[in-house]
């Protein structure tokens with residue numbers, strides 16, 4: 001099935017990890033996908049190539065979120081890419097996926113104001129202003145999907161500041177869902193649990209085994225597990241879901 005034919009999508013942070021899987025799935029359903037990244041151009045191009053190899057359409061867009069002028073730079077690249085390919089700057093699906101994390105093992109006592117501000121700049125402030133800017137080009141029936149985390153409901157002191165940013169993005173979904181309902185735009189949060197994003201820790205079998213125990217299914221999530229949930233929310237089939245918190249943790253919160 002191709003449920004997203006003639007749709008356009010922006011997936012922030014889709015050079016790697018969960019974002020790459022989301023971009024790939026949306027493209028497989030027919031969407032033209034803007035593959036956004038911060039600095040890893042090779043990885044972003046690899047995502048674009050993966051999509052094109054399967055007959056899909058995608059283009060890369062660079063912008064470091066949290067840096068001055070970030071959202072403006074993102075939309076210059078996005079709108080140029082859309083215009084060149086479809087002759088207009090329409091964005092049907094926005095996925096706020098890019099995220100910064102607290103260093104592993106950091107106690108709340110050790111988080112600096114600079115680290116705290118960076119987390120909020122990338123994970124909460126940027127998505128807010130990306131949505132604000134996108135509203136001018138999202139048509140009736142559009143989709144906004146914000147990637148949160150199971151950590152808004154599962155305590156982990158090492159990730160206190162990070163989890164606070166995810167609480168913030170869930171508020172963005174809740175309140176904008178009502179604001180945008182007259183335009184039939186749905187706004188939802190998807191919360192992954194521990195998900196293999198290709199990072200080094202997922203190459204250590206003992207570490208993976210330990211992380212797997214957190215899920216009711218006793219395995220770590222695959223990026224595709226999360227991407228399929230996001231893709232569903234992007235389709236017309238999910239038109240009656242808005243302002244929701246979707247648990248995509250494989251039962252970690254049970």
Ligand code: NDP
Pocket residue numbers: 012013014015016017018019036037038039040041043063064065066096097098099100122147148149150191192193194195196197198
């Ligand atoms: P990765 O660390 O694998 O990839 C991060 C992506 O975001 C990359 O594409 C990176 O671009 C981009 N990015 C990071 N910082 C910035 C920035 N300042 N500006 C622009 N782009 C940036 O992420 P994951 O796949 O692990 O996570 C994706 C989302 O899912 C995040 O929101 C994360 O918080 C959330 N999540 C992940 C979980 C997990 O276990 N993996 C669990 C719960 C939630 P570049 O390649 O250029 O660096």
